[in-house]
Amino acid sequence: MFAAGQKEMQQLDQYTIETIGLPGAVLMENAGAKVLEEIMAVAPSKRSKVSILCGGGNNGGDGIVIARKLFDLGIEPSLFLLVKPEKLKGDAKIHFQVYKNRGLPYSEWHEKERELLESTLKESDIIVDALLGTGAKGEIREPFRTVIEMVNQKKKEQTVISVDIPSGVNSDDGKAEGLAIKADKTVTFVYPKKGFFLQEGPLHVGEWKAVDISVPPSIVDELKLQLPRVITxxxxxxxxxxxxxxxxxxxxxxxxxxxxxxxxxxxxxxxxxxxxxxxxxxxxxxxxxxxxxxxxxxxxxxxxxxxxxxxxxxxxxxxxxxxxxxxxxxxxxxxxxxxxxxxxxxxxxxxxxxxxxxxxxxxxxxxxxxxxxxxxxxxxxxxxxxxxxxxxxxxxxxxxxxxxxxxxxxxxxxxxxxxxxxxxxxxxxxxxxxxxxxxxxxxxxxxxxxxxxxxxxxxxxxxxxxxxxxxxxxxxxxxxxxxxxxxxxxxxxxxxxxxxxxxxxxxxxxxxxxxxxxxxx
Known part of the structure; x- marks a missing residue:
């Protein structure tokens, strides 16, 4: 198993989309489905309370897919967008439109609704972190900072699952710049990220699992990528x-x-x-x-x-x-x-x-x-x-x-x-x-x-x-x-x-x- 950074993952995704011909929206659908499997493995019951926190990038798009699929299973999650819907881009925008066309509920972040978010997170059995993906670098800005601090104040009986990487952890070097989600489990796509094993990374990822989203491992050889291997x-x-x-x-x-x-x-x-x-x-x-x-x-x-x-x-x-x-x-x-x-x-x-x-x-x-x-x-x-x-x-x-x-x-x-x-x-x-x-x-x-x-x-x-x-x-x-x-x-x-x-x-x-x-x- 290899470990990859942001640039290498972009190359793998790009090759899969442009050369193999598998659309990015399909990869996002696959990613959401794989995270859903891990959520269901720890969900106490169909009455479990799940909160999903989404940013505006592909990581947020994964979260939207997860929310839709939970509804299909009879679980009604609380979906919070930390950006305005019109700022969603690319595949995340496509999946939000599908979600919206289904008439499924969501909430937008407003400072005045801080108490609602805080109380919802406290009552949750599972919190899904889909805020910031592998491209996040540098100091965390608002409102993400406030929300990450809320998540990190969780009770012991709550489970935090990060999508691809804990928000705030740099995928290349593991830096957390003083603040990042402390996940109980990270469901990462294709390969674990190099940041999982460097600097503050190991303190934030919790248990991690790399899942297949239809990006062929053979691309590493085809692109002649020099990636470190994770010992198994x-x-x-x-x-x-x-x-x-x-x-x-x-x-x-x-x-x-x-x-x-x-x-x-x-x-x-x-x-x-x-x-x-x-x-x-x-x-x-x-x-x-x-x-x-x-x-x-x-x-x-x-x-x-x-x-x-x-x-x-x-x-x-x-x-x-x-x-x-x-x-x-x-x-x-x-x-x-x-x-x-x-x-x-x-x-x-x-x-x-x-x-x-x-x-x-x-x-x-x-x-x-x-x-x-x-x-x-x-x-x-x-x-x-x-x-x-x-x-x-x-x-x-x-x-x-x-x-x-x-x-x-x-x-x-x-x-x-x-x-x-x-x-x-x-x-x-x-x-x-x-x-x-x-x-x-x-x-x-x-x-x-x-x-x-x-x-x-x-x-x-x-x-x-x-x-x-x-x-x-x-x-x-x-x-x-x-x-x-x-x-x-x-x-x-x-x-x-x-x-x-x-x-x-x-x-x-x-x-x-x-x-x-x-x-x-």
Whole structure:
């Protein structure tokens, strides 16, 4: 499934109307019918009170279709137009004329009728937001501002359904400019919008569902559109490493995790546990000798490579201990709990030079050591995966966190292409970019993951799948999805307050069991 912005959706609609020959009024009829299905799925009964709020564009036209179809089902909705009927244009004007010819009732917005609208919304079971569509940008003007504020004051038992996109959310970048509808569900047409996953977008869309309105998906290829893909369960199932029944510990790969320090003993342990619990055959922990006794006591299933240390962290001499061993490993993850130390930049350059071209995952303070040495990435013999959070990405790209957050898709893609790396940009909705220009969006994840150690688990999942032979983009797709979905599922069981890193592993294992069961059916 792709994600699209305003321009791409206009291109898809235009091609469908002008080249294929399906009139826009028919697409609008189809759109209204699909939203109606979702309304009926949540409507308590035919006595349900439904209020429909319409603007003057195509989004409002969809709302008018929905109102007419509700009447046909015996439900009498309250339809409110926030513009004068004569200002309706194009297909919306056509459908309003049909609605009016049927003699169906509606109300026009007037400030003097504010109390009527307010009381109607309060009494509604379902509120349909068809105010502003994908073309809305910038600050919300009156009367839309007032009406959106009314909707957002709804009671818990009311359901708000947005048509295509919550009014006030920018379809390209997710900006809400301080005010937007907070939907319980968004029924979007053809593809989810990029803004669903960026900036404030995820806070407003609620549950979303992309529905077919007769715009053929093949148009994306015909128009050669470069759209990011949204990660789905089916995609994850297809990207997971394949298991062979006669496999053994050597079959499923050996991961080396390099990290840890006196201050951060747990981080590499979390990574190692994630490696083994997601299918890799072996994991070795390359850690400072000073923390070896503590780490070994907590992680008996791992192998260990105690390394020379200095003042509680890896010393520059540790690279010499590693060099002769590196060829044994199918993937190397470096950074979890490493902490920062003098000479770290040179240490990391030496490590990358000594590796034999196996996939390497760089995280945490190892990313900090890269900030002035990015050219080494272009010359590495094999796949490089970077997993920065926005602060680390800002350091790597010499930008501010604000700049990163305002252009997450573009930042990730540009960096991946420039330095020939696979980049996983963490955040409320993780972005994955490849050197070839592919971009993926993870639609899952929330505050249950907001705890120290969560990122170390993700690093271990990625390294594990790489060691098992997954392509880098596939490892990132499946690892990020399982990590985020696992956190969400544990949040439902334990509360978002109480999810710990090892809880994510347990939940991820349950998800993997479901995928394996599907394969055995």
């Amino acid at each position: 369960d089916e995609l994850v199932k297809n990207t997971l490493p394949k298991r062979v029944p006669n496999g053994h510990k050597g079959t499923f790969g050996h991961v080396l995790v390099i990290g840890g320090s006196r201050q951060y003993v747990g981080a590499p342990i979390f990574t190692a546990k994630a490696v083994l619990n997601s299918g890799a055959g072996l994991v070795t922990l390359g850690i400072p000798e000073i923390i070896y006794p503590m780490a070994a006591a907590q992680n008996p299933e791992s192998l260990f490579l105690p390394l020379p240390d200095k003042e509680g962290h890896l010393s520059e001499e540790s690279i010499h201990e590693l060099t002769s061993r590196l060829g044994q490993f199918d993937c190397v993850a470096v950074g979890p709990g490493m902490s920062r130390f003098a000479g770290g930049e040179g240490w990391l350059k030496s490590l990358l030079s000594a590796l034999t071209g196996q996939p390497v995952v760089i995280d945490a303070d190892a990313l900090y050591f890269l900030r002035n040495e990015l050219d080494v990435l272009r010359h590495y013999k094999g796949p490089v995966v970077l997993t920065p959070h926005p602060g680390e990405m800002a350091t790597l790209s010499k930008k501010t966190v604000k700049e990163i957050e305002e252009s997450r898709l573009e930042t990730a893609l540009d960096f991946a292409r420039e330095y020939k790396v696979f980049l996983l940009l963490k955040g409320h909705r993780t972005i994955i970019a490849s050197p070839s220009g592919e971009v993926f969006i993870n639609p899952h994840g929330h505050d249950a993951l907001g705890k120290g150690g969560s990122g170390d688990i993700l690093t271990g999942l990625i390294a594990s799948f790489l060691a098992q032979g997954a392509k880098p983009e596939n490892a990132l797709i499946s690892a990020s999805f399982l990590h985020a979905k696992g956190g969400e599922e544990k949040g439902k069981q334990l509360s978002n307050f109480g999810v710990m890193p090892l809880d994510i592993i347990e939940s991820m294992k349950e998800l993997l069991r479901n995928y394996q069961s599907d394969d055995l059916r």
